[in-house]
Amino acid sequence: MTTKTYLTHLRELEAESIYVLREVAAQFDRPAILFSGGKDSIVLTHLAYKAFYPARIPFPLVHIDTGHNFPETIEYRDALVERLGAKLIVGSVQESIDTGRVREETGYNASRNRLQTVTLLDTIEKHKFDAAIGGARRDEEKARAKERFFSHRNEFGQWDPRNQRPELWNLYNGHKNVGEHFRVFPISNWTEMDVWQYIFLEQIPMPNIYFTHERNVFLRDGQWFAAEECMKLKPGETVERKQVRCRTIGDISCTGLTLSQASSLEEIIDEIAATRVTERGGRADDKRSETAMEDRKIAGYF
Amino acid sequence: MENTKGYLDMELLRFTTAGNVDDGKSTLIGRLLYDSKSIFEDQMEAVESASRSRGNEEVNLALLTDGLRSEREQGITIDVAYRYFATPQRKFIIADTPGHVQYTRNMVTGASTADLALILIDARNGVQEQTIRHSFIASLLGISHVAVCINKMDLVDYSQSVFENIQRAYLDLSEEIRPKNIHFIPISAKLGDNVVEKSTNMAWYTGSTLMELLETIPVPRSEDNVGMRFAVQYVIRPISDTFHDFRGYAGMLASGTMQKGKQIIVLPRGQRTSISAITLADKELETVHEGESVTVQLTDDIDVGRGDLLVDADHELPQISQTVSMNVCWFNQNPLHVGNRYIIRHATHETQGIVKSIDNRININTLQKETQIESLAMNDIAEITIKTATPLVFDSYKINRTTGSLIFIDPQTFETVGAGMIL
Numbered sequence: 001m002t003t004k005t006y007l008t009h010l011r012e013l014e015a016e017s018i019y020v021l022r023e024v025a026a027q028f029d030r031p032a033i034l035f036s037g038g039k040d041s042i043v044l045t046h047l048a049y050k051a052f053y054p055a056r057i058p059f060p061l062v063h064i065d066t067g068h069n070f071p072e073t074i075e076y077r078d079a080l081v082e083r084l085g086a087k088l089i090v091g092s093v094q095e096s097i098d099t100g101r102v103r104e105e106t107g108y109n110a111s112r113n114r115l116q117t118v119t120l121l122d123t124i125e126k127h128k129f130d131a132a133i134g135g136a137r138r139d140e141e142k143a144r145a146k147e148r149f150f151s152h153r154n155e156f157g158q159w160d161p162r163n164q165r166p167e168l169w170n171l172y173n174g175h176k177n178v179g180e181h182f183r184v185f186p187i188s189n190w191t192e193m194d195v196w197q198y199i200f201l202e203q204i205p206m207p208n209i210y211f212t213h214e215r216n217v218f219l220r221d222g223q224w225f226a227a228e229e230c231m232k233l234k235p236g237e238t239v240e241r242k243q244v245r246c247r248t249i250g251d252i253s254c255t256g257l258t259l260s261q262a263s264s265l266e267e268i269i270d271e272i273a274a275t276r277v278t279e280r281g282g283r284a285d286d287k288r289s290e291t292a293m294e295d296r297k298i299a300g301y302f
Numbered sequence: 303m304e305n306t307k308g309y310l311d312m313e314l315l316r317f318t319t320a321g322n323v324d325d326g327k328s329t330l331i332g333r334l335l336y337d338s339k340s341i342f343e344d345q346m347e348a349v350e351s352a353s354r355s356r357g358n359e360e361v362n363l364a365l366l367t368d369g370l371r372s373e374r375e376q377g378i379t380i381d382v383a384y385r386y387f388a389t390p391q392r393k394f395i396i397a398d399t400p401g402h403v404q405y406t407r408n409m410v411t412g413a414s415t416a417d418l419a420l421i422l423i424d425a426r427n428g429v430q431e432q433t434i435r436h437s438f439i440a441s442l443l444g445i446s447h448v449a450v451c452i453n454k455m456d457l458v459d460y461s462q463s464v465f466e467n468i469q470r471a472y473l474d475l476s477e478e479i480r481p482k483n484i485h486f487i488p489i490s491a492k493l494g495d496n497v498v499e500k501s502t503n504m505a506w507y508t509g510s511t512l513m514e515l516l517e518t519i520p521v522p523r524s525e526d527n528v529g530m531r532f533a534v535q536y537v538i539r540p541i542s543d544t545f546h547d548f549r550g551y552a553g554m555l556a557s558g559t560m561q562k563g564k565q566i567i568v569l570p571r572g573q574r575t576s577i578s579a580i581t582l583a584d585k586e587l588e589t590v591h592e593g594e595s596v597t598v599q600l601t602d603d604i605d606v607g608r609g610d611l612l613v614d615a616d617h618e619l620p621q622i623s624q625t626v627s628m629n630v631c632w633f634n635q636n637p638l639h640v641g642n643r644y645i646i647r648h649a650t651h652e653t654q655g656i657v658k659s660i661d662n663r664i665n666i667n668t669l670q671k672e673t674q675i676e677s678l679a680m681n682d683i684a685e686i687t688i689k690t691a692t693p694l695v696f697d698s699y700k701i702n703r704t705t706g707s708l709i710f711i712d713p714q715t716f717e718t719v720g721a722g723m724i725l
Contacts, residue, residue: 007314007591007593007594008310008311008312008313008314009312009313009314009392009393010310011594012314012593013314014595015554015593015594015595016595018554018582018595019535019554019595022535022536022552022553022595023535025536026535026536026608026650049583050582050583051552051595052538052552053538053581053582053583053584053597054538054540054542054544054545054548054550054584055538055539055540055541055542055545056540138384138386139385139386145383145384145385146381146382146383146384161381164381165717165718166407166408166410166411166633166718166721167411167718168410168411168414168415168707168709168718168721169414169415169703169704169707170415170554170704171647171648171649171707171708171709173647173709173711173716173718175645175711175716176716177716188384189384189386189395191386191388191393193388194393197310200310201310
């Protein structure tokens with residue numbers, strides 16, 4: 001082999017994402033990072049830190065809080081904001097419910113995941129954000145495979161998959177009319193494996209619920225969920241104590257847990273390499289119909 | 303840990319596939335994903351149940367790639383879809399584009415970021431008009447490697463002469479569409495011959511399988527003799543006590559190499575200075591290569607901003623002009639006319655442009671150049687000349703994909719309406 005002068009796939013993906021983040025800073029007046037507390041938005045925030053160093057990240061972190069978060073997510077979020085000297089804006093789903101903007105779902109599979117869309121759009125409008133930067137990846141779900149880096153949203157915040165702007169080379173077009181905004185996805189080309197490898201490479205500290213821990217859980221439709229207060233058990237469902245970890249982190253009501261002994265980044269990577277189910281296979285919100293993600297995206301979901 | 307170690311220094315190869323539904327393109331992609339174990343159980347289950355509910359007897363691997371509701375309902379692919387898979391050697395990104403003539407713009411989009419194009423030919427039909435179209439687009443977009451997969455070999459009894467006749471017919475095509483490197487592979491996407499596993503039905507074929515090819519062809523980079531090109535994206539000016547005088551120019555190195563201490567020229571104004579530091583986050587770098595996003599500091603305090611291009615003096619300088627000729631692919635239902643004005647985005651520079659002339663239009667099925675053209679419709683490819691409000695600093699697209707490409711933006715709707723490759 002000759003000496004390696006070219007970038008590895010992780011460094012190439014990193015460079016591409018940093019390029020996109022810098023384009024956002026250059027092309028928009030009021031961008032914001034949508035921070036969910038999950039690994040993708042943690043990586044995204046790390047990339048933003050690298051992109052603008054030694055200046056601070058030139059946009060706030062926006063967290064849409066369903067009120068059903070793992071407490072570890074909130075602790076991690078607050079510590080991160082402190083460390084980066086970033087600005088945090090919280091949009092509260094509870095507030096949207098209290099003010100009658102949305103109605104809470106009822107029943108056993110009730111989730112605040114869908115309600116987030118309204119809170120998100122309200123938060124975007126309130127702060128006049130013109131670009132909401134998210135950690136969505138194209139490999140996550142089939143509707144996302146056609147998403148652009150710079151994804152145009154009309155004045156209702158909706159996505160029109162049949163009328164997307166063509167995106168060529170690395171020329172991103174952020175022009176828009178009054179009232180319209182963009183969703184920007186800098187880590188579009190990353191896979192779940194890339195994200196974990198990068199976290200390992202950069203030694204990014206992660207919330208401890210990604211690693212194995214003992215927790216009260218219950219089994220529903222073949223999937224383990226956290227037995228927290230906001231989850232109503234069906235007759236016949238019982239709480240058990242298991243060694244689990246989160247593979248994705250959404251709010252408690254839609255985050256499936258994986259039985260796992262993985263206690264380090266290396267072990268997580270090995271586990272993912274061996275696994276035969278996609279990470280969204282554990283997401284109850286995607287199982288509602290064949291095109292559940294597309295329908296939510298059209299309505300203005302992340 | 304074996305997985306962490308091996309996977310940290312993989313290379314990335316981006317390729318594009320074009321083909322019509324009948325060519326078995328979706329089946330081939332499904333096969334690559336399936337045989338490289340990149341399809342997960344829940345995805346396979348979803349496809350199996352969707353196939354059943356549509357009354358398909360066999361599992362329809364096309365459903366893995368056709369994601370949007372309207373595509374599933376109509377059985378067509380309407381947009382570029384991106385797929386990902388990895389082998390222990392490489393990570394791959396596929397830009398999967400529909401091959402119909404009316405989707406030329408999608409093919410162009412998919413090809414714009416690709417290192418390799420995969421072209422499918424049905425062994426029963428041989429070289430078709432669409433083969434010419436796909437090859438032309440691959441060559442227009444500067445893709446240096448083309449893998450010509452002659453598919454459905456099982457339906458022609460794995461015949462060596464059928465394969466060789468098609469190979470000959472392809473090589474007889476005009477030089478204009480001939481990529482630098484062509485690889486011919488006889489395959490059956492449906493049965494898996496020569497996709498990942500070597501075929502036992504075609505002992506006469508001694509070349510590599512498609513997967514071997516994808517794993518081993520060198521990832522194309524710009525030639526060694528191309529100069530340094532660094533377009534300034536953003537100026538980093540921290541307002542803090544620690545970095546009081548810090549002024550960093552953020553961007554991605556488009557070509558060449560950049561070293562600390564290098565003498566450079568800032569274009570279009572032509573100021574000369576040198577690089578005092580290259581950083582990414584808190585790490586200082588001595589040398590950076592094509593494709594790296596970094597922050598550059600300069601020795602002299604000169605006026606540099608977004609849209610400026612940093613180049614080296616050791617190589618040929620880019621051209622600077624307000625009149626630029628290019629190949630353009632038109633993307634919009636609103637036609638391009640001589641005299642139309644557009645926003646032109648070129649690298650990190652944006653300006654206004656006016657169309658001065660349509661020099662000729664290329665018939666992408668026959669490759670004939672048609673003259674006396676009044677306007678360009680969606681999916682047309684033509685040679686045009688524009689005049690810009692401020693000068694562009696550019697190279698020919700053939701030499702540099704970044705400084706040689708631009709997009710047209712409609713000043714009313716702000717849609718991206720065309721893609722230009724500078725001559």
